[in-house]
Amino acid sequence: MNRAVSSVRTRHLGSFCTSSSSPASEAWDGRFRLHKPRGQHLLTNPRVLDAIVRHAALRPGDAVLEVGPGTGNLTARLLASPVESVAAVEIDPRMVEAVTARAAALDLAQKLTVIHGDAVETDFPEFNVCVANIPYGISSPLIAKLLFGTYQFRTATLLLQKEFAQRLVAVPGDSEYNRLAANVRMVADVKLLMDVSKRDFVPMPRVDSSLVEIRPRAVMPDVDLTEWLAFTRECFGQKNKTLGAIFKQKRKILDLCKRSQRTERCTGGATGRGIILGVLDDGNDEACGDDDSSDRAAVLSEEEVGAFKEKIAGAFESTELAAKRPSKMSNDELLRLLRLFNEQGIRFQ
């Protein structure tokens, strides 16, 4: 059905300048209410939409994944590019209908698969490139899913909230440097491509945006990623404290001791989907020592705790790392400490 694209009412949309009656129009006709809590801010500036596709450097044969196509402003351009196919995951049935109609009106429906579902929960079809103006509320779990799930792709070109993008590209020593940046940097190179004004969206959001390229590393680091993610959670919970101080806290010692004992008992550790999706929450999570561990209530003897403290001291003894602060450390340094901990039998997952 073409209602979605044929009944476009003209509206003044800032720098928007193509004919609003064209089937490829970016204009928003107000045919239904846009929900801000769902991140429904449509990108309507054709120059920015073109630039996103240009930056994505799509190739013939690419299978593109788009998250949150909305009414299809970006989708239309992806479909018109030389790619093989586009799969778009959209949570709102009204948008599913709109983007489907948009592709039909452009006579490009054969290249498009629309998946109605929550992009955080739904399994993605095979893709080798991701291009999307995503709902900003799912930035962390989505990036975690892309990078720490089972997907293999060349690049993800994502429009993100500007502050989030800045945290993502931060380097050790920057005030924004955090767990998100450290974890993402471990498996990918991240590049800021361009800033996008909030005036380029309808309805206008409160925040500006930035386009970012995430390129997974060709060679992945030789580390158990679940262990790494659990380790950085501990370190970046209090990223400006010294590591020595962080790992001296009684609550943390008890928690880690129980975790290490549990990991010793169970082979494989906990590598559930929930862990992966939660690992990139990038706040300064002061309460992270309060992780729910199933055997939290287990009582440890004084000897056990004493022996465990010695293991921690043993890990630090051989290096100068105790005086360092996570917010200023490279991943190589953090990885070195994780290895020293692991050698002592201290486990984080």
Ligand code: SAH
């Ligand atoms: N990409 C479009 C629309 C961006 S608005 C454009 O640039 O114009 C964000 C879109 O993501 C909306 O269509 C919204 O319904 C959808 N969305 C929100 N949460 C989602 C989720 N969890 N999974 C998939 N889509 C989601």
